[in-house]
Amino acid sequence: MKPFSILAAASALLATTALSNAALAQAGPIKIGVVTPLSGTYTPIGQQVRWGLELAAKDINAAGGIAGRQTILIFEDEEANPAVAVQKAEKLFQVEKVDFLTGTVNSGSTLAVAQLAERNNRLAATTVSFADSITGDKCSPNMFRVNARAEQQSVALAAWLEKEKPKSKVFYLGPDYEMGRSTVAAFKANAEKNGAQSMGEVFAPLDSKDYTQYFGQIRAARPQVVYTSVAGNDTVRLLTQLQDFGMLSNLTVVGASGTVTSQNIGAIGAAAEGFATGVGYSTQIDTPENKKFVEAFRAANKADPDLYGADSYGVLFAYKASVEKTGSTDTDKVREALRGLTWKTPQGDKTIRAGDHQAMQPMYVVRVNKGKFDIVTSVPADKAIGPDACTRF
DSSP states (O other): OOHHHHHHHHHHHHHHHHHHHHHHHTSOOEEEEEEEOSSSTTHHHHHHHHHHHHHHHHHHHHTTOBTTBOEEEEEEEOTTOHHHHHHHHHHHHHTSOOSEEEOOOSHHHHHHHHHHHHHTTOEEEESSOOOGGGGTTTOOTTEEEOSOOHHHHHHHHHHHHHHHSTTOEEEEEEESSHHHHHHHHHHHHHHHHTTOEEEEEEEEOTTOSOOGGGHHHHHHHOOSEEEEOOOTHHHHHHHHHHHHTTOGGGOEEEEOTTSSOTTTHHHHGGGGTTOEEEESOOTTOOSHHHHHHHHHHHHHHSSOOOHHHHHHHHHHHHHHHHHHHHTSOOHHHHHHHHTTOEEEETTEEEEEETTTTEEEOOEEEEEEETTEEEEEEEEOHHHHSOOOOOOOO
16 A cells, blocks of 8 residues: 555544544433342442442543543342343333443343343443353353452462362352352362362352351361352351351351452451452552552542442443444444453453453452451462353354
């Protein structure tokens, strides 16, 4: 191609981009639908999701918005119920005409909303759900996950447990739905690979009030370690009941990253001491970006961010980067921009693996020490991510 032709092509491309960005700026606000639990046992998780998204929207809007458009959030309560989540997401897609959807917590909700997003030709992302199937055998071309999945958490935690308590005898207690069974399966596989012995497992209904009915099985199994993936208010009940029945003195309790968080640790109190988990975020990450984020989050909400707040903050910046890269909110264009995207978050740079839409990030093991989460070890992103099991796209 002749030099003037190259210049002409470049000028045409710049003009097209400028026109598309100008058109975006004149198209009114970008609507982000948020389907998240605002009531029920997972309310503390939904609160962190809301706080993270609201802070991100505030920061984005203060800096000029997304391609010159202001961002607005429209919230609906999913009640951690997949049927309700689908109903609320349908309303956001069809009535509110949202450009993008996020917020789902219950893994069953995320899977159901992924199918709905496909039917509505819209994109969605979870910042919370752990089930490996979401970016594995039930992956969707219209669903992305910017938080760590169960496998990533388990690789880090199992490696730590192998060093802390080699060949441990482990008993498993999870909530009886997609996330609970997925997290137990992921950790069990990694722990057994490292020499741990599995002593039994039980799955309790979501929002269980009485976990003591399972204590006989735990005692009979005589484990050294209990792994659990209950979350929200369920964690408060489980750990305080374990303490009340004198079981914590002889047990190390470990679990999924959403089991003990900044939202429920105060209610759990001393029963949380020593709890360890694999996480994709900690307030102790020692970078200027994270320090700035923690300070702003505390100022806005009078509370520390947890992994849900941090990942929810980060997802809007992933969407912003993709819209501004393409100069469009068109689903097909933004989908391609998100696939393989690397962007900045409070945790540092993250990359969305194009093959399964799973975010890659370093993983940390944190342990509760005097009411605070201390980082005790870490695993690089490429060691924690695990294989791409998505075959749909």
